[in-house]
Each structure stands twice: as C-alpha cells, then as structure tokens.
Amino acid sequence: MNRHLLSAGDLSRDDAELVLSTAAELRELADRPIKKLPALRGRTVVNLFFEDSTRTRISFEAAAKRLSADVINFSAKGSSLSKGESLKDTALTLEAMGADAVVVRHGASGAPHRLAHSGWVRSSVVNAGDGTHEHPTQALLDAFTLWRHLGGSRAGGLEGRRVAIVGDVLHSRVARSNALLLRTLGVDVTLVAPPTLLPVGIETWPVDTSYDLDAVLPKVDAVMMLRVQRERMSGGFFPTAREYSRRYGLDGRRMATLQDHTIVMHPGPMVRGMEITADVADSDRSVIVEQVTNGVAVRMAVLYLLLGGNQPAVSTGTTNEADE
Amino acid sequence: MPAHPREAGSDQSAPRVVLDDRDIGRALTRISHEILERNKGAADLVLLGIPSRGVPLAQRIAERIASVEGYAVPVGSLDVTMYRDDLRLKPARALLPTEIPPGGVDGRTVVLVDDVLFSGRTIRAALDALNDLGRPRAVRLAVLVDRGHRELPIRADFVGKNLPTSLVERVRVTLAGIDEVDAVTIQAATVRDEEVTA
Numbered sequence: 001m002n003r004h005l006l007s008a009g010d011l012s013r014d015d016a017e018l019v020l021s022t023a024a025e026l027r028e029l030a031d032r033p034i035k036k037l038p039a040l041r042g043r044t045v046v047n048l049f050f051e052d053s054t055r056t057r058i059s060f061e062a063a064a065k066r067l068s069a070d071v072i073n074f075s076a077k078g079s080s081l082s083k084g085e086s087l088k089d090t091a092l093t094l095e096a097m098g099a100d101a102v103v104v105r106h107g108a109s110g111a112p113h114r115l116a117h118s119g120w121v122r123s124s125v126v127n128a129g130d131g132t133h134e135h136p137t138q139a140l141l142d143a144f145t146l147w148r149h150l151g152g153s154r155a156g157g158l159e160g161r162r163v164a165i166v167g168d169v170l171h172s173r174v175a176r177s178n179a180l181l182l183r184t185l186g187v188d189v190t191l192v193a194p195p196t197l198l199p200v201g202i203e204t205w206p207v208d209t210s211y212d213l214d215a216v217l218p219k220v221d222a223v224m225m226l227r228v229q230r231e232r233m234s235g236g237f238f239p240t241a242r243e244y245s246r247r248y249g250l251d252g253r254r255m256a257t258l259q260d261h262t263i264v265m266h267p268g269p270m271v272r273g274m275e276i277t278a279d280v281a282d283s284d285r286s287v288i289v290e291q292v293t294n295g296v297a298v299r300m301a302v303l304y305l306l307l308g309g310n311q312p313a314v315s316t317g318t319t320n321e322a323d324e
Numbered sequence: 325m326p327a328h329p330r331e332a333g334s335d336q337s338a339p340r341v342v343l344d345d346r347d348i349g350r351a352l353t354r355i356s357h358e359i360l361e362r363n364k365g366a367a368d369l370v371l372l373g374i375p376s377r378g379v380p381l382a383q384r385i386a387e388r389i390a391s392v393e394g395y396a397v398p399v400g401s402l403d404v405t406m407y408r409d410d411l412r413l414k415p416a417r418a419l420l421p422t423e424i425p426p427g428g429v430d431g432r433t434v435v436l437v438d439d440v441l442f443s444g445r446t447i448r449a450a451l452d453a454l455n456d457l458g459r460p461r462a463v464r465l466a467v468l469v470d471r472g473h474r475e476l477p478i479r480a481d482f483v484g485k486n487l488p489t490s491l492v493e494r495v496r497v498t499l500a501g502i503d504e505v506d507a508v509t510i511q512a513a514t515v516r517d518e519e520v521t522a
Contacts, residue, residue, distance in 0.1 A: 018418060025403070025419040032424075034456040039406040308406070309416035 001305055001312040004116040004125040008136040008177035013184050016143065017155050018313060022301035023144050023294070024153055029066060030293065039308045040069035046099040048090065049075040049128070050106045055268055055292065056128050056138075060103045063299035069307075072097070087111060091120035099123045100307055109133035109173075124306045132171050132199075132232065138267050139177035141298040142224065143185060145291050149263050150221050159186035164216050166192040167226035167248060167275050170199050171233070174267045175226060179207045192216050194248065196237045213248055217257050224265040225250055225275045241274060251277040255285065263287050337512045339496065343485060345506035348468065348499075351484030352381070355466050356388035358482050363433055366395040368461070370432045372402040374450055375420035377439035380499050381468060385437060398425030402436070402457075407449035424457060434460040435482075439497040441467040444478035469508055471495050 001015050011019070029035050045064040047057050057073065064071045074090075087106075094102055101124040104112045109131030116125035129135040143158070151157025163182055169175045169191050182189050183206040190208045191198065202209055210216050217223065228244065238244045245251075250264065258264075264276075264285045272278045281288060305313040343351065363369055366389050373382030379401045386399045403420040405411070436450050447465060454463060466482035471489040487510070489495060494511045498504065 022419050025421065028422065032457060036456065037406045038452070039411060304406075305416045307416070308411060309414050310412055311415045313416035313418065 001314075003306070003312055004112075004127075005136050005302055005306065006112050006116060006125065006127045007134050008139040008181035009184075011136075011181065011184060013186075016140070016181060016184055019140055019298065019301045019305060020144050020147050020153075021155075022305060023140075023297040024148075026300045026304070027294065027297035029300075030297075036066055036068060038068050039304050040064065040067040043069045043100040043307050044072065044098060045069045045101045045103060045303065045307075046072045046074060046094050046097070046123075047128075048094065048102055048104045049073075050104075050111070051076070051129070053105055053129065055295070056105065056135075059292070059295040060126075060128060060137075060299050060303075062296045063303055066296070067300055067303055069100075069303070072099070087115065088118070088120055091115055091118070094123070095121045101126060101303060103128045105129045107131055124312075126302060126306070129173055131173065132176075133173050134177045135173040135267075136177050136181070137295070137299055137302060138174050139181040140302065141291060141295040142174075142178055142265060142267070143181055144294050144298050145265060145287055146182075146187070146222055146263075147185075148294075149287065150261070156186065158182070160188070161186075161222070162188045162190065162220045163222045163224060164190045164192050164213075164220045165224045165226065166213060166250070168197050168228045168237075169193045169202075169226065170197045170237070171229040172226045176205075178224065179205050183207070190216055190220065192248070194238055194244070213250075214254065214257070217254055218259065220262060221259070222263045222265060223250065223258070224267070225270075226267070227269060227271055228274055245274055249275050249277065250280050252279045255280050255283065258285070265291060267291070339509035339511040341507055342487060342510050343469075343508035345500075348484070348506045348508065351468060352384050353388055355482045355484060356385050356392065359385065359435055359464070359466065360389060360393065362464070362481070366393040366397050368432045369397045370425060370427070370429055370434045370460075371397055371399045372424075372429075372434055372436055372450075372454075373399070374436060374438040374446060375401050375403050376502060377497050377499055378437045379421075380501050381439060381466075382435075382437040385435075385466065398427055400425045402450055402453055404446060404449035404453050407452045409445055409449065422453075428458050429454065429460045430458040431461050433462045433464065435464045435466050437466045439468050439499075440495050441465070441470045441478075441480050441483075442473055442495075444474045444476035447478050448476050468497060469495060 047060055049057050061071050103126045105128040111130050112125050112127040150161050165175050179189050192210050192213050266288045371382040371386055373379035382399050386397045389397050400423045401421050403422040405417050405419050464481040467480045468484040469487050470480055470483045471487045496509050498507050500506050
C-alpha cells in the first residue's frame with residue numbers, strides 16, 4: 001500500500017482485498033469483552049475535519065481508539081480553523097505535535113492530496129472526504145459490506161456482481177470512490193441518475209449509466225442509494241423533490257422488483273421520504289446499520305495497515321506465512 | 325529478504341528430516357495423553373492453536389482426545405500478530421484468523437498449541453492476547469518441537485521433541501493440509517529475520 005490513502009483508485013486489487021480481509025478479522029473484536037488491540041499504542045492520529053461530519057469522525061475515532069492510538073480531534077468550529085488559518089499553517093501545527101496519521105475531511109476537492117504531497121507533514125494522510133471528489137474509506141466499507149453479503153468473504157468473490165448507485169452522483173464523492181474501487185474488485189457498476197445529476201466526463205468512468213431506475217433494479221445484486229446533497233446545490237437540478245422521489249426514490253413498490261438476494265445500501269445520512277422510504281430503510285434487505293459497524297472495522301484495517309509496522313503493509317502475497 | 329548478502333544455496337546443506345509423519349503422529353498421541361493426565365480428563369479444556377501451523381496441530385490433538393475420552397474438546401485459533409514485540413520492526417503484517425470457541429476461555433484450562441518453541445516471544449504475545457479475551461483458570465503450552473534458545477522465562481508443559489539446535493540452523497514444520505507432507509526438518513542456513521518468530 002501507499003503511505004497515504006487519498007483515492008480509492010490508488011488501491012490495487014491486492015491492496016483492497018488485504019484491507020477487506022484485515023477488516024474481517026478486526027470486525028470480530030466488536031463481540032469480545034475487551035474491544036481493544038495494542039497495535040497502535042503510542043501512535044497519534046489526528047482527525048482534521050474542516051467540514052461537518054458526525055459518523056465519519058466518530059467512526060475514525062472509534063477505530064483509532066480500539067487500536068490504542070491517541071486521538072486528537074480538530075474540527076473547524078470552535079478552533080483556529082474558523083479564524084482563517086490556512087491549511088498549511090494547520091498542517092505545520094500538526095507536524096509539530098508529532099501526528100503519525102492525519103485523517104482529513106475538507107470541502108475543497110484535492111485538499112488531502114495537497115496536504116500529503118506538499119512536504120508540510122511527514123505523517124500518513126487519510127482522505128475522509130474531500131469536496132465532491134473522493135471518500136475512499138466509505139468505498140472500502142461499502143465494498144466490505146458487499147463482500148460479506150455477496151462475495152462469500154473470499155478473494156475475487158465480487159467478480160461479476162452488479163451494483164447500481166442511484167441518485168445525486170454529481171455531488172457525491174461516495175459514488176466516485178465506489179465506482180473506482182468496485183471496478184478494481186471486478187464489480188459491474190451502473191450509475192442511475194437524472195441527466196442533470198451526472199457529472200461532466202462520466203463517459204470516462206469505468207461504469208455504465210442509466211436514467212431509468214425501474215429498468216436497472218431487477219438486474220442488480222445491490223442497490224446503493226445516495227443522498228440528494230441540497231447544501232451543495234445552487235440551481236434547479238430537478239423540478240420538485242416529489243418528482244425526484246417518484247422517478248429516483250426507492251420505495252416498497254420498487255423494492256418488490258428486486259431479486260431475492262439483493263441488498264439495499266445507503267452511506268448515510270438518509271433523508272427518509274426523499275431518496276428512500278422508511279419501509280425500505282427498515283426492511284430486511286437494508287444493511288444500512290451494518291454499514292456503520294463495518295465502517296469502524298474497515299477504518300481500523302486502514303489505520304493498522306498504514307501505521308502498524310515500520311512501513312505500510314506489503315500486499316503482494318501472504319507476507320506473514322512465508323517463514324515460520 | 326535475507327539479512328546477509330550471501331545467497332541461499334551457497335552455504336546451505338540439504339534439509340535433514342528429524343521427524344517424519346509417523347513420528348509426528350506418535351508425538352501428538354503422547355501429548356494428547358499427557359494433557360488428559362495432567363488435566364484429569366477432558367473437562368473444561370480449550371485448545372487454542374497459534375496460526376498458522378499451530379491450528380492443525382490443535383485439531384489433531386482434539387481428535388485424539390475425542391477418540392480416547394469420547395468428548396469433543398473446543399478448538400480455536402489465536403492470532404498474536406498485533407501483540408508481537410517486533411510489530412514495529414517490519415512492514416505491517418496481514419492478520420491471521422482468531423476464532424474463540426463459543427464457550428469462551430473464562431474459567432477453562434487453555435492449552436496453547438504451536439509448532440516450534442524458540443525465543444518464547446510468540447508465546448509471550450499469545451499470553452497477552454489471551455489476557456484480552458478473558459481469564460482462563462490455567463494456561464498450558466504444548467509444542468511439537470522445542471529447539472531451545474529462549475529469550476524469555478517461558479517453558480512448554482508438553483513437548484513433542486526436544487531438538488538441540490544452533491542459532492543458525494533452521495527448523496521447519498510442514499503439515500499435510502497446509503503443506504504437502506507431515507515432517508520436521510532441520511537445515512543449516514544463514515539466520516534470516518523471519519525465522520525468529522517462534
């Protein structure tokens with residue numbers, strides 16, 4: 001693996017499957033009396049959040065603490081970040097504090113890349129969502145959830161599976177990261193959205209696109225619903241919320257057209273009644289709550305593989321079993 | 325990577341077989357009886373193999389105990405990777421499976437099973453890992469081969485074979501299921517970093 005996790009596209013198939021199999025082991029920890037491992041004792045992980053986030057920050061915090069790392073939370077509100085400090089000065093401060101990893105969320109696409117490659121910090125940088133660009137750990141936890149349900153938890157298990165990603169692709173970093181990672185794992189991805197909510201250049205993505213949700217649903221093994229990100233919208237992307245829900249929302253009627261094994265996912269936060277109805281979100285097919293649990297395991301895996309040794313894990317082959 | 329620039333083959337002799345499949349079978353049978361004798365039966369026993377080769381050894385011991393006592397002893401595995409004292413000296417390593425039997429370890433007699441006992445550092449890590457899983461009534465250690473050179477005050481309760489070695493020799497256990505055949509071999513070779521794991 002690279003020293004940083006900036007894009008889901010940077011992960012090779014071996015890297016991605018190493019993260020998934022490590023997460024599978026770490027997920028068992030949730031069932032043990034002592035939910036803690038000593039692997040990152042004495043390491044410092046800084047959560048640097050320029051944008052509001054509850055679940056991602058809490059998930060990273062839980063992950064780092066379960067690996068015994070020291071966690072420092074830095075959020076925009078109530079800190080010098082709201083007083084106009086630049087990314088560079090913040091980074092120099094973190095460097096002076098001796099952070100081993102910086103988990104960064106920023107409203108500007110590319111901010112984590114800048115932080116990693118500017119020479120300001122020596123620590124590993126983990127992208128926890130940058131603008132409308134990428135959110136690689138969300139893609140990893142989605143892939144992990146798919147891998148457990150549809151891939152039999154084994155290498156290559158997702159090959160040939162079909163996943164639909166539905167909704168506001170234009171503003172979604174989750175969609176981009178998922179498209180890249182799932183393609184790496186051999187999944188066929190179809191993006192379903194109104195034309196106004198597909199980004200320019202979508203034809204260069206390794207995916208199919210469709211405007212017709214009803215035609216896609218019966219063919220897929222998983223449906224991933226995206227939130228309509230109204231806070232990032234300044235114009236009229238669709239006439240009314242009601243019309244959007246009717247054409248691109250997942251309701252009980254549409255859910256009935258899915259295959260028996262198909263699962264329903266959502267990265268959260270959900271807007272019930274908009275992209276997904278309450279009866280779907282609470283149905284047996286929904287793995288939305290499990291995604292949160294898996295998020296902690298996947299983030300533990302990422303932090304462990306980046307920081308656990310004297311350098312990031314080498315993913316080619318099973319390094320541990322070679323000589324014992 | 326080899327710690328020394330000398331390439332493999334230049335000063336290596338052919339591996340010598342110290343235990344063949346029948347020797348290993350007899351050793352495991354004896355260990356199984358010793359465990360039963362010491363524990364006064366199979367009650368409250370839990371066998372935890374240390375991956376990777378400790379796991380099939382634990383399973384084989386459990387089979388032998390089952391055939392003698394007619395009681396299926398719970399078998400599991402205990403990965404110690406995150407508890408190793410050399411974790412920070414190498415790139416981050418892949419984790420191996422930890423499976424604790426449903427009954428847990430609290431109040432049980434846990435027998436740790438590993439293939440080779442060497443520095444004792446793996447067992448130290450295993451004791452720490454076990455500490456986070458519960459409080460066994462007692463912890464014992466069974467190994468197929470004890471090759472000496474302890475670096476910590478740790479000893480095995482049940483030993484298949486005591487094998488005097490020099491530090492530069494390499495002891496390798498292969499087990500059908502993971503490898504092709506059951507065998508314990510010894511080979512004179514340059515010391516490599518990965519070897520100092522047992």
